[in-house]
Amino acid sequence: MDINYIQGGVTSPQGFLASGIHCGLKKSTIKKDLALIYSEVPSNAAGVFTKNKVKGAPLYITKEHLLNKKARAIIVNSGNANTCNGEDGLKKAKKMAMLQAKELNIKTDDVLVASTGVIGVPLNIDAIKDGIPLLTKELAKEGYEDASSAIMTTDTFKKQLALEFYIGDVKITLGAMAKGSGMIEPNMGTMLSFITTDLDISPELLNEALKSSVKISYNRVSVDGDTSTNDMVLILANGLAKNDPITEKDEKYETFLNALNDLNIKLSKNIAKDGEGATKLIECKISGAKTEDDAVTLGKSIVNSNLVKTAIFGSDANWGRILCSLGYAQIDFDPNKVDVYFESCAGSIKVCEHGTSIEFNESKAKEILIQDEITIKVDLFLGDGNACVWGCDLSYDYVKINGDYRS
């Protein structure tokens, strides 16, 4: 199947507009803090949310508004997570949707809400209220750039993509914008991703495709093992491509899922690469685990290990830390069968065989590990469970960003 990436973002699919403005939640007036995505026609919608028991107020409102599996707009603020704000938070999240709905002349439950930023500080709803008229007026095809700026926190680059693929001879477009682990003021990171498409697909299958895709993309990223209270992935599909509607899990569905997976995996890798303070993307490929779930758990244990993360930061071929992190993942495997490789654009080197040290060329290992995208390949020789997960290294800047307010 052909997937063709194009210049663009959430407004690339037909019928989608977007905007981003500064309304006053961030102190700096040159930093945008309010974004809007809008479908000119009714649209099916689906969402996936954080599993954290502590959830931001917007998540409750957005879930409620998704009950009818339809939505036309997504309003997102940065600068305040609207989390741990009790009843007041819920009221304000609802009000955000209501105000935006009124301005767009659509129903309140057609508006989805997301927030990212500091926790436990009351949301300045007045700033948002005052911003909504301008935000709505600015809606445009070119607005995707402003929208994706407005959801950034400590992200160092915008994460947006657009791609085209075909169902039969009908061109379908997918667009997306995401933010990774960042903070404001400072606070915890949040992973947000908003996907748009002009595909005609039933809401049930849209939901199923999103869930399945999130499982192998965003859910396999870890910057620091801290699952945010506000993580959210939303998709809107407005059907304007006028393809033969997807109503069952046929070849067309697979074609769409394949494109969606490709998009989400690319965004996930960008999120990992732009983790707070990160200097390197770590891709961890586990093969030969008993099951795919086992492979994911083992891979996550590796990319979440501070000792592995600091070793990769230091370009140190310290595979013992990898064995160690596999060992405490509470997954069944045979330590005496494990092979470990380090790989990058500079080559591949085996550093551990059957769980034991082997001689390897240290300078070759260094050459591989000084690159900025490192793959840790682990073969367990037990079964067919394979998985790829992504993380990043742990650097001085992570500590600086999250901890150093003394200076």
Add this chain to the structure above:
Amino acid sequence: MDINYIQGGVTSPQGFLASGIHCGLKKSTIKKDLALIYSEVPSNAAGVFTKNKVKGAPLYITKEHLLNKKARAIIVNSGNANTCNGEDGLKKAKKMAMLQAKELNIKTDDVLVASTGVIGVPLNIDAIKDGIPLLTKELAKEGYEDASSAIMTTDTFKKQLALEFYIGDVKITLGAMAKGSGMIEPNMGTMLSFITTDLDISPELLNEALKSSVKISYNRVSVDGDTSTNDMVLILANGLAKNDPITEKDEKYETFLNALNDLNIKLSKNIAKDGEGATKLIECKISGAKTEDDAVTLGKSIVNSNLVKTAIFGSDANWGRILCSLGYAQIDFDPNKVDVYFESCAGSIKVCEHGTSIEFNESKAKEILIQDEITIKVDLFLGDGNACVWGCDLSYDYVKINGDYRS
């Protein structure tokens, strides 16, 4: 019950000698790397070992030698973990015990073995072999200082304690030495603790007391969430105090257990405080969880969160990160009932009530948080499950120690 801490260490109980020398495993000749603890008379013994599936070779040998619940000597090297070394590692760990046994003229299975240091590098058994005669010759009452030096890696201070308590009118002495998370060359940290006592207790109850005590002390410490391959706690009880022997779970047993817990908790806190790069001890007190196990899991989730650890490093009253880390611990609780306090020698301050922000004096919070021992108190108001766990902050030095070999 009275517990009286005294100057001393593993040789404080009657009949114990110790020594520590440099045999050549560490490069610097002024750094000791081989330690010995010896009981002049037969001694009951028990051990608790890492749950990591990847285990160092010494752990297999020591477990084997503990099958008869007796031991008289513990030989420990630093500078090499003798882990991931396959058959060769097992042979060398066995040989270490054998050589030491021969020199002491005791049985091989009366010698327990422990190692800490780099993983996956063959152990230089010749250096140990050559060192054993001197190591044995140096055995002395004053040897506890050298012994505890010889097991240090990146530890910044020696961790040894001795205490006295009474069973009836018989004075019992407990001694101990431990090492925390450190590294060599560099590599992973290992928690080792060796306890001696002249108490007369059945091996079964000694084992039970140790297990029960480890559960509420060492097992509640986390420096970086990475469970080492070589963690080990051993206890020898030689009976020379001539107390009425402890053979059932009576008041005498409780008296001993109480003293053992006190000792192990103090050592555990020292280990947390001396975590790699740590500038602060974090004590996390969870109360009102459904069960004690739930309280431990929630507390560990807090002290393992890199975002909490960096916030404490930065003396930042960022309680949102605490709520967040509770939320992903996969334990049942009500986020709307949670109260959070920060405490230290400078006072106590409530920062979150019913899961929601409350106004608090920021400069008072700062004054509390700039201290070097911080307590995070979390009340869940659900049940009777309480627990205390310990960790440390995450600083630039953690990254430096474990990752920065570029400079």
